[in-house]
Amino acid sequence: MAINRNALIRYRTIDACLRNRFRHWTLEDLIDACSDALYELEGIDRGVSRRTVQTDIELMRSGKLGYEAPIVVVDRKYYAYSDSTFTITNIPITPQDMSVLSEAAALLKQFTGLKMSDDLMEMIAKLEDKVYAQRTRSHPLVEFERNDNLRGLHWIEGVRRFMMDRKCFRVTYKSFRARSASTYPFSPYLLKEYRNRWFVLGRAHVKKSVLLTLALDRIENIEEMEQGGELFIPNTDVDLDTFFKDVVGVTRSLKCRPVHVVFKSDRKNAPYLKTKPMHSSQRIIEEDEDGTTFSIDVILNFELEREFLGFGSSVEVLAPRVLRNRIRSIVTEASLMYGE
Numbered sequence: 001m002a003i004n005r006n007a008l009i010r011y012r013t014i015d016a017c018l019r020n021r022f023r024h025w026t027l028e029d030l031i032d033a034c035s036d037a038l039y040e041l042e043g044i045d046r047g048v049s050r051r052t053v054q055t056d057i058e059l060m061r062s063g064k065l066g067y068e069a070p071i072v073v074v075d076r077k078y079y080a081y082s083d084s085t086f087t088i089t090n091i092p093i094t095p096q097d098m099s100v101l102s103e104a105a106a107l108l109k110q111f112t113g114l115k116m117s118d119d120l121m122e123m124i125a126k127l128e129d130k131v132y133a134q135r136t137r138s139h140p141l142v143e144f145e146r147n148d149n150l151r152g153l154h155w156i157e158g159v160r161r162f163m164m165d166r167k168c169f170r171v172t173y174k175s176f177r178a179r180s181a182s183t184y185p186f187s188p189y190l191l192k193e194y195r196n197r198w199f200v201l202g203r204a205h206v207k208k209s210v211l212l213t214l215a216l217d218r219i220e221n222i223e224e225m226e227q228g229g230e231l232f233i234p235n236t237d238v239d240l241d242t243f244f245k246d247v248v249g250v251t252r253s254l255k256c257r258p259v260h261v262v263f264k265s266d267r268k269n270a271p272y273l274k275t276k277p278m279h280s281s282q283r284i285i286e287e288d289e290d291g292t293t294f295s296i297d298v299i300l301n302f303e304l305e306r307e308f309l310g311f312g313s314s315v316e317v318l319a320p321r322v323l324r325n326r327i328r329s330i331v332t333e334a335s336l337m338y339g340e
Contacts, residue, residue, distance in 0.1 A: 035047040
């Protein structure tokens with residue numbers, strides 16, 4: 001059964017609502033949720049009819065979509081899943097889907113000689129492993145990193161569409177340090193993933209027009225600007241292809257410049273750093289019986305500190321002094337917490 005994009009958004013929205021068992025969902029609540037999702041992701045502002053959502057629920061129950069969603073009505077008013085573990089995201093793949101996935105994997109293999117082959121190979125591995133697990137009815141052979149509890153992922157498509165259309169939007173954002181959320185127009189330039197979290201780089205339409213990197217999981221709301229409102233501010237300040245080249249993570253400013261960072265790993269953990277460099281600029285300075293001394297040329301930021309702290313006593317920062325002192329200060333405070 002062919003499914004169009006808008007219907008798929010509605011099914012996923014209904015599924016997300018019914019998996020949230022911390023509130024009761026009336027039909028009107030589901031209609032509002034579907035309408036909001038279509039507006040955020042597709043810019044459709046005409047809403048969703050009562051009959052459309054009722055039909056969606058019946059289709060999800062029927063098995064025609066490849067699953068039989070256990071949707072029940074509680075107290076003749078509230079919709080819920082009778083099975084609290086059910087979600088349409090874990091449904092088995094249909095034979096038609098299997099054929100499409102197999103063809104897609106075979107097609108992608110033809111392009112493995114391109115520069116993007118590493119990304120393609122990961123994609124192919126995911127496709128082929130999914131096909132294998134479904135055909136043999138066994139567990140997957142490859143488990144890729146995922147986090148089903150990530151917040152903010154539903155903003156990705158909407159932000160991407162604003163970037164493609166070169167439009168700004170009004171964002172309501174609350175950082176971890178802020179006491180309350182702030183709302184302002186924002187021109188998006190680039191979506192970036194770091195350790196399973198997503199961020200958007202862009203320009204805030206505030207005084208001095210600040211370049212910011214916003215975490216999608218801290219965004220509370222995004223809405224299109226009213227007709228005749230703020231205009232998109234084109235990016236004329238940074239090269240998006242290289243803006244994050246000199247950083248570990250996503251935190252940097254236009255004023256920061258890379259510094260030469262030197263650190264030493266003990267012999268036991270040096271192989272780990274050799275096979276998984278902390279940064280693309282990583283080089284080996286010296287090796288001896290005690291371990292290996294490395295260097296990287298990066299901008300100092302919060303993520304870099306966390307990277308070094310994650311190695312504990314197995315890695316020592318030697319230079320620059322400002323970073324060494326910073327790490328020492330954090331470690332000293334931590335030791336006091338665990339003191340007798």
